[in-house]
Amino acid sequence: MPTLIGSVQRALRLLEAAGSHSEGAPAKQLAREAGLPLPTAYHLLRTLTHEGYLRREGGVFVLGPAAGRLADGGLQQKRRSMIVDSLAYFRDAVGAPVYFAAYREGEIELIAVSDTPDGPACEEWADFRATGHAHAIGQCLLSQLDERARKDHYDRHPVGAITPYTVADLRSLENRIAAMGRNRPVVERQEYALGTVCAAIPITAGDTIATMAISLPLHQEERLLYVVDRLRSEVGALLSTLSFSISI
Structure with a gap:
């Protein structure tokens, strides 16, 4: 359970970092802003992209439609x-x-x-x-x-x-x-x-x-x-x- 909670917290930090860049940001920058090791950030970014919370466009990550629904909720x-x-x-x-x-x-x-x-x-x-x-x-x-x-x-x-x-x-x-x-x-x-x-x-x-x-x-x-x-x-x-x- 602590591991799961930690993963959720790290994923949310990545979403917050991505949300602060209207034009998107590369994985390295998001990892640095979220305070995460790059391999951990890559893993979470892939998961968040797969679930629709992020989109990868031209080498940068931007918020996806699922993140918008989360905000609306x-x-x-x-x-x-x-x-x-x-x-x-x-x-x-x-x-x-x-x-x-x-x-x-x-x-x-x-x-x-x-x-x-x-x-x-x-x-x-x-x-x-x-x-x-x-x-x-x-x-x-x-x-x-x-x-x-x-x-x-x-x-x-x-x-x-x-x-x-x-x-x-x-x-x-x-x-x-x-x-x-x-x-x-x-x-x-x-x-x-x-x-x-x-x-x-x-x-x-x-x-x-x-x-x-x-x-x-x-x-x-x-x-x-x-x-x-x-x-x-x-x-x-x-x-x-x-x-x-x-x-x-």
């Missing part, structure tokens, strides 16, 4: 961590579970949730993607689509009651969406889960359709509008410094 993880940390801040600020979701590739995707043992999030008891018409997150995302995109969504995920309070049919849902004020919170009461009330607000994330939402137990329903307004004010104050990325 690290960036994605950083963005996800930022979203999780941001949701935890909003959760504590409003005193309720906070959700972040987006409409991506024709589907509703719940990206992250932040809750506490004393304020648990709503359990996903019915497929969240297929029941967007029934919960505040889905209704908020659907309201931001054009009619054609919504029709495509309904064709794949038909409107249907999942609780006695769910919107009755497609016409009723479309009437509700048409009546929604621009940038106003979307509220649903026990339409997705009995004993739970939810509210969602649209979020600007570049060209992507996104939303943040909160949920409360039914006995705290009187807090719902206050809490979602507080969420909206907190998000508005921080959007200039936070860049919510959904490319994860």
Whole structure:
């Protein structure tokens, strides 16, 4: 195991050295910068080239496509961590579970949730993607689509009651969406889960359709509008410094 870890560390040093030269560098220079014996560097460079982390062009080594994917993965993880940390801040600020979701590739995707043992999030008891018409997150995302995109969504995920309070049919849902004020919170009461009330607000994330939402137990329903307004004010104050990325 120590030998394996050492090999990984040496390989990473070579990748870092290669990454510092946009036009590439020869093996001898990379070995010197990574502090490695030349035979060891040659062996690792061959392995890294074979795996696609490096390319050899005209006697020099440059980063390969696998290294780019590795960097993208690290960036994605950083963005996800930022979203999780941001949701935890909003959760504590409003005193309720906070959700972040987006409409991506024709589907509703719940990206992250932040809750506490004393304020648990709503359990996903019915497929969240297929029941967007029934919960505040889905209704908020659907309201931001054009009619054609919504029709495509309904064709794949038909409107249907999942609780006695769910919107009755497609016409009723479309009437509700048409009546929604621009940038106003979307509220649903026990339409997705009995004993739970939810509210969602649209979020600007570049060209992507996104939303943040909160949920409360039914006995705290009187807090719902206050809490979602507080969420909206907190998000508005921080959007200039936070860049919510959904490319994860």
